[in-house]
Ligand code: SF4
């Protein structure tokens with residue numbers, strides 16, 4: 807089994823250090839939104855709020871979006887778009903940041 811070098815150990819990010827990560831971000835098309843609240847209930851990071859019958863992403867340090875795409879996948883109105891992926895910042899190594907995409911695409915897309 808391969809061993810980590812000293813440099814490798816320095817480059818391993820700490821997932822709960824907010825200085826070492828960039829959280830994900832979603833954008834809502836509120837004209838399309840039917841206020842079903844499914845996205846808020848589905849979010850595994852509990853980072854969506856339902857305010858005045860419309861969803862919104864928590865801001866600042868409360869934003870813990872990991873860009874999983876679950877809200878995008880569950881929205882019946884296709885009213886949510888992922889705009890920024892969760893990634894480690896600065897000099898930390900990543901396996902693959904890839905392109906943003908929903909985990910399950912709609913039939914019509
Ligand atoms: S992409 Fe995932 S973590 Fe981010 S708001 Fe949507 S469901 Fe929550």
Ligand code: SF4
Nearest residue numbers: 839840842843845881
């Ligand atoms: S799942 Fe879609 S339609 Fe339902 S509240 Fe969220 S954005 Fe609005």
